[in-house]
Amino acid sequence: MAAILELKGVSAWYGQIQAMFDLDLKVEQGGVTALLGANGAGKTTTLRAVCNMVRRSGGTIFDGQDISKRSTEDIVRLGVAHVPEGRGTFVALTVEENLRLAFHIRKDRAAATRDMDMVFEYFPRLKERIRQQAGTLSGGEQQMLAIARALMLAPRLMLLDEPSFGLAPLIVQEIFRILRRINEQGKVSMLIVEQNAALALELADHVYLLETGHVVTSGPSDMVRDDEALRKAYLGY
């Protein structure tokens, strides 16, 4: 299988501080890759490096194209949707306006309208709240809205930054069920950052374990799941 995303020797900096060292990473076409590791391991930084939201060096190949010099907006327009840390809700816009924002960059109105129906089919709860100001949604609903907004861009690759953060276990399970459907039915590849390692291992086919900006180990999820020593040392379960 060909890779939809490939990072080659990517380093990243916040000011003078280097947060990512020479990272190599692949996401398979149609696959789900998980980034695991403790706080400060560089998981979020990796996602930001893909979208050029931090100072970075090295190569980013998306679908055979070098995107390492492109602006964030251009990368999004090429089909990379980033569900950011903190959900990025437009609090003063309604739920519908949050989603309709995607129409700004989509030329195919009819397809975008169909995508909106599809999004409401994934997240019926958002349809109920369509006219509501997005800032009044609960945390779980805002996470759903963030994923829905990303879907409205008709992405080929989704970058998900801790979709379970701060949410009740039932909601987390619901969101991960939907993510699986999006991956399988919608044919969207995913690169997902998670603190909840067990959940991420269930969804992902490949895993990278990060520690202070370096890859400690990587491989198929089964391998990590079955390696008790590794699990205990890095994932704490």
Next chain:
Amino acid sequence: MEFFIQQTAAGLTSGAIYACVALGLVMIYVSTDHINFAQGEMAMFATYIAWMLIDAGVPFWLAFGLTALIAFVGGLLIQRFILKPLETAPVLALVVCFIALLSIFNALAGMIWSYTIKQFPSPFPQYDISGHGLVSVQQLGVVAVTLVMLGILTVFFRYTTLGLAMRAAAQNASSARLMGVRVSWMLALGWGLAAAIGSIAGMLVAPIVFLDPNMMTGILVYGFAGALVGGIGNPMGAVAGGFIVGVLENLVGSYIIGNELKLTFALVVVVGVLILKPAGLFGQIIVKRV
């Protein structure tokens, strides 16, 4: 009673102008999340350009359109060259920059066109249509132009995806970028539109107050008051607020405090609204759940 009606009608006319200025302020606020103190001086400067065009023999409405266009490009350029390098600067740096723009435009206008008062032609005839000296065509024209602009802006922000993208860019720039919105250009567009609206306000005011480099100074304060009364994030509220301030100012001025203290009244309104109802009468209160 007749005096009361007369004062109210006069208040509505100045209210229309305040509404116009307030619209420009709201425009910048909605599209960049800032308040541009140089809005009035930019409008004055554009009005001088219109005056030059008309003086050179360009018909009024053509000069009107051309000036709005020139102001639009000017606003765009100001954002691109002066404010873009300050995109990540703290808000105080921006405030200083806006005040600098204010005095630069004021001084430039004085330098180029001198401080002597100039007459600016009105596109509307002066005769009154009510027969009692109450409502002139001039007054109706000013009100009509303001309402048309309000209509266009409301439709633009509410029903076009470009307007939506502009609002999103102002609210949450990094998240807007992740939706593919070219945030920097949205800000530039906001400045261009605000400058164009400002120039229209300037051209409406100039026939009434005469053209001089300081003509917008007082009006900007009233415009602020209007925008705040209506809610600084809401075009409809800004226009309503402008009219309210115009009428109140006239009535309070003629019945209670006298004309000399009118400007003080506007400042009292600004402070009062900020203390008692910061979101304004029609402003949206942003609810955030954490």
